[in-house]
Amino acid sequence: MIDARKLLLLVAARALIGDATPVDVPKETAIRGTVGADALRARIVQQRRQLLAPPPKLTVSEWADRYRVVPSYSADAGPWITDRTPHLREIMDCFSDPSVNRVVFKKCARIGATEAGLNIIGYFIHQDPSRIMVVQPTVDDAKEFSKEQLGATISDTPVLAERVASGIKESSNTILLKSFPGGSIVMGGANSPRFFRRRTVRVIVLEEVNGYSSDIKAKGEGDQLKLAETRSATMTYRRKTYINSTPTTKGNCRITKEFESGDQRHRFVPCPSCNHFQTLVWEQLKYKDLPEPAYECIACKYHITASEKDAMLAKGEWRATRNTASTDTRSYTINALYSTFVPWTTLVREWIEAQDDKEALQTFTNLSLGEAWEDRELQDVQEALKARAKQYEPDGAAWRVPRAASALFCGVDKQHMELHAVVRAYGPGEQSWLIDRVVFRGDTTQPAVWAELDVWHREKRWRHEGGALLGIQGMCVDSSDDPNPVYEWTRPRLSSHVYAIKGGADPNASILPKKYTKTHLKSRLYSIGTQVVKKRLLARARMIAPIPYTLDAPGRGFMHFNERANEQYFAEFFSNVFERRAYRDKQVTMYVLPPGRKDESLDCEVYAYVALQLVAFNSTFNLEEEWVRVIEEGEKMQHPQPESEPPKPEPTNTGGWMSSVRRSGKWMP
Numbered sequence: 001m002i003d004a005r006k007l008l009l010l011v012a013a014r015a016l017i018g019d020a021t022p023v024d025v026p027k028e029t030a031i032r033g034t035v036g037a038d039a040l041r042a043r044i045v046q047q048r049r050q051l052l053a054p055p056p057k058l059t060v061s062e063w064a065d066r067y068r069v070v071p072s073y074s075a076d077a078g079p080w081i082t083d084r085t086p087h088l089r090e091i092m093d094c095f096s097d098p099s100v101n102r103v104v105f106k107k108c109a110r111i112g113a114t115e116a117g118l119n120i121i122g123y124f125i126h127q128d129p130s131r132i133m134v135v136q137p138t139v140d141d142a143k144e145f146s147k148e149q150l151g152a153t154i155s156d157t158p159v160l161a162e163r164v165a166s167g168i169k170e171s172s173n174t175i176l177l178k179s180f181p182g183g184s185i186v187m188g189g190a191n192s193p194r195f196f197r198r199r200t201v202r203v204i205v206l207e208e209v210n211g212y213s214s215d216i217k218a219k220g221e222g223d224q225l226k227l228a229e230t231r232s233a234t235m236t237y238r239r240k241t242y243i244n245s246t247p248t249t250k251g252n253c254r255i256t257k258e259f260e261s262g263d264q265r266h267r268f269v270p271c272p273s274c275n276h277f278q279t280l281v282w283e284q285l286k287y288k289d290l291p292e293p294a295y296e297c298i299a300c301k302y303h304i305t306a307s308e309k310d311a312m313l314a315k316g317e318w319r320a321t322r323n324t325a326s327t328d329t330r331s332y333t334i335n336a337l338y339s340t341f342v343p344w345t346t347l348v349r350e351w352i353e354a355q356d357d358k359e360a361l362q363t364f365t366n367l368s369l370g371e372a373w374e375d376r377e378l379q380d381v382q383e384a385l386k387a388r389a390k391q392y393e394p395d396g397a398a399w400r401v402p403r404a405a406s407a408l409f410c411g412v413d414k415q416h417m418e419l420h421a422v423v424r425a426y427g428p429g430e431q432s433w434l435i436d437r438v439v440f441r442g443d444t445t446q447p448a449v450w451a452e453l454d455v456w457h458r459e460k461r462w463r464h465e466g467g468a469l470l471g472i473q474g475m476c477v478d479s480s481d482d483p484n485p486v487y488e489w490t491r492p493r494l495s496s497h498v499y500a501i502k503g504g505a506d507p508n509a510s511i512l513p514k515k516y517t518k519t520h521l522k523s524r525l526y527s528i529g530t531q532v533v534k535k536r537l538l539a540r541a542r543m544i545a546p547i548p549y550t551l552d553a554p555g556r557g558f559m560h561f562n563e564r565a566n567e568q569y570f571a572e573f574f575s576n577v578f579e580r581r582a583y584r585d586k587q588v589t590m591y592v593l594p595p596g597r598k599d600e601s602l603d604c605e606v607y608a609y610v611a612l613q614l615v616a617f618n619s620t621f622n623l624e625e626e627w628v629r630v631i632e633e634g635e636k637m638q639h640p641q642p643e644s645e646p647p648k649p650e651p652t653n654t655g656g657w658m659s660s661v662r663r664s665g666k667w668m669p
């Protein structure tokens with residue numbers, strides 16, 4: 001605080017030096033270098049500045065360059081230098097620019113987005129005290145962010161440590177709440193709807209919004225972005241929102257939608273050879289037959305080398321690619337080619353390693369290219385499956401189940417007014433064939449529809465190509481939401497391998513639980529690991545068929561579909577998308593059903609596969625021995641004399657895969 005004595009001293013000092021013009025003395029270092037009157041003069045000027053001047057009007061990047069210290073968690077620990085991440089300058093400076101209220105950053109990993117967020121928070125603590133809200137995907141993410149990143153930044157950055165620790169009762173600073181003179185930071189998880197209630201804030205930082213759970217929205221609480229932004233509505237032109245995330249799947253990607261709603265800024269950098277400004281795209285990074293990866297200029301074809309990269313990135317500029325009049329959102333996107341931390345050689349290695357693995361390729365697309373994943377193959381896969389389905393059933397064939405199959409398994413998905421059933425034949429090596437698909441209509445809380453399912457289950461038989469008649473060997477019925485009718489129906493049929501199941505929530509659970517749950521109706525309930533099965537079946541459906549396609553050639557794990565798999569069936573079967581989601585306060589990658597889509601056929605296929613596993617688990621059944629039995633039975637039916645030749649154990653064209661099939665225990669987790 002300025003007292004009268006200091007003011008008098010300052011007036012005297014002005015008279016002494018005869019000049020009151022402030023001299024720009026950069027920090028205390030300059031003072032040490034001057035002597036005598038100069039030193040006095042400099043000290044007086046500095047003192048005057050400290051006492052009388054309003055806080056310096058800095059941009060966020062200037063503030064960070066002057067004050068921010070990066071803690072030891074980073075490889076780049078020490079004083080912050082914006083020049084090391086030139087792409088962050090404009091994004092950060094939006095928050096000291098009164099004309100910008102809303103910033104969206106669709107980003108790749110390893111580009112400094114979280115550090116930019118910390119600079120923005122630090123700026124508001126020190127320069128423009130305000131109430132700040134930070135939303136992470138989960139409460140645990142928020143705690144981790146608070147302890148490891150924000151907490152360390154505050155304690156290592158002196159101007160922040162002074163403010164957040166001083167003049168405040170200790171009790172007002174917890175892990176998820178930090179107070180400072182003139183403001184506060186409250187942190188929480190997007191999985192907690194209560195967090196969004198009854199708060200008014202000015203600055204909102206929404207981190208990794210694609211990881212926000214969709215459960216809250218499903219429960220009618222509303223979308224978290226809207227919930228959060230309502231909290232600053234009364235701040236009108238003073239409010240500031242920062243939304244960032246890496247993208248996920250095209251068509252279902254929150255950050256892509258937000259980016260598209262803004263002015264769509266891309267980073268343009270000049271070619272060191274021809275000076276043509278261009279955005280860096282993955283296709284232009286060349287590495288084949290080159291000693292090291294090089295970026296090919298789109299204009300002059302010059303190969304830009306890694307040694308020229310940093311100088312080129314420093315000259316970059318953000319350019320809006322969409323008319324700005326229609327939006328108040330500034331949106332930015334960037335990929336890892338611009339990263340000053342990740343060499344191009346690393347990206348090329350990751351790209352090559354991801355080539356044979358669809359999930360790794362999706363991860364590379366999301367995390368390194370900062371792009372939403374589009375499954376370009378999916379349409380081709382579905383076309384191929386439909387074409388194959390047409391060749392499945394020979395005209396006028398007397399049989400329905402191909403020769404290489406051993407037994408039939410059924411999955412039943414219960415809806416309120418329908419039971420969907422899929423019958424799939426499995427053979428040695430878990431090669432499988434879609435056999436039937438039936439819908440039983442009727443209120444599933446009433447007995448009528450269950451009686452219909454019962455008759456079908458007891459009486460329906462399908463002719464095997466070898467001659468035998470096959471019924472359903474095992475069946476799983478989904479019991480999630482309203483399980484009682486399912487327990488009642490399955491309990492007396494346990495000895496026929498009819499099981500009540502429900503998909504467990506844990507995305508890492510093994511297919512079968514260690515033990516079933518006893519339900520109150522004395523039935524058994526198996527909580528199953530649907531994620532593992534979905535992953536397995538969706539990968540198998542994509543296996544490449546041999547040419548020419550036959551019903552028994554391809555072997556282990558191969559899935560065949562007949563014409564009962566129509567357009568709708570495949571749409572449901574491939575409806576799930578593979579995304580990062582919050583589960584028990586952890587980020588995990590899992591298959592999820594996008595809102596507004598259906599996946600009954602996939603669920604039925606999953607349950608039919610689980611039925612096979614349960615039958616093998618609860619009996620001595622295995623597909624190889626069963627196949628021998630079915631062939632023998634078929635031959636007996638065709639040649640009724642008791643002393644017939646023993647059958648050959650392999651159908652034609654099996655390529656030896658049957659002999660490698662082991663007992664069922666091998667498939668169990």
Ligand SMILES: [Zn+2]
Nearest residue numbers: 271274297300
């Ligand atoms: Zn060029």
